[in-house]
Amino acid sequence: MENNKRKITLYDIVAVGLLAAFVFIATFFFKIKIPTPGGSTMVKLGNGICLLAGTLLGGWRGGLAAGIGCALFDLTDPEYAPTAYVTFLRYFIMAGLCGLISHWGGANGRRTIRNLVAAIAGALTYSTLYIGGKIMGMMLAGSAFVPAVAGCAASIASSLINAVVGVIVAMLLTPALQKALQSTSFARHLAHSSQKN
Template identity: 45%
Template sequence: MSGEKTKKRFDLYIIVAVGLLAALVFAASFLRILIPTPLGNTALHLGNVLCLLSGLLLGGLNGGLAAGFGSFFFDLVYPGYAESAPYTLVFKFCLALVCGLIAYAGGRRGEKAGFNILGAIAGSLTYVVLYLGKSFLFDIWFARTEVATAWADVTAKGIVSIANAVIACVVAVPLAFVIRKAVSHTAIYKRVMK
């Protein structure tokens, strides 16, 4: 019975951690600066910082769930973004998944700075490629725009996406180190991050 009780408590800690980080991703996504593009808007925002932080603190799968669900619910409530919510769920999940898989590979558990940096960069680039690919295909197939217009739109979004990626990597990696150090002697660390 003791093993079953420990397993349930462990699962509950993970569920709470995923929910907490999803809520932080959701809230951070509101901190944004809208930037017009030829076919709409894109934004500089802090959501990706928390998406990477989710992968660095919780690992690939759990971090991906936090990033995906937090971003998904943001898109559902933010005006004009609801139609992209399913894509956002998958793309942000992939961002944190790739980041966490690299940071946690080989038993590193997100504790090696070099692999955290590599994971953050790879996760961010994964998201940028998915987002820009989807934007280009949407512009061509559904918006029925000319290829040149679609490229102009994707170029503008690409510049902002790369800026978001750089900001996210520069902030999330040291922030993960600070948080990990601050909670290293707590039950949360032992049950969720270790």
């Protein structure tokens, strides 16, 4: 009888760890922090690397890389550290959805139009979760809906900028990195691992 249990390989761990490090670096060093009434927000390059992780690694690996990298960044900042687990979930969903769409049906992140749709879907899903969470947080603190939306104007603007920049970054980097990755034996091991899973 065939064993249908998922097996996480060393190649999976290395790929997730490497992309998580890239996400962390892109978020830590390439950001502009903006103070707002609802807490600080950022315009950052990290979202693009999260989407890139999804297109390169697929759903669960890309999601883990994005979630871990962004959560680690949050843990370095006392303002964000208490909600690092929320950050992990939002970015896991963002990159996981992007990876799921871009790898669906054996596409393996090699179809440009599908990658674009995947990146847009991931970015918009993240923005919706982020903005919705900010507005809900202000409403739970006693604000009415319209003032909460107005109070989140900077967060809404930064989230939409991050979404656009993220999609552009992912679409520019994916073809070159996909080609470089495919020329290695590492890619064959990841593909073999995906087929087993």
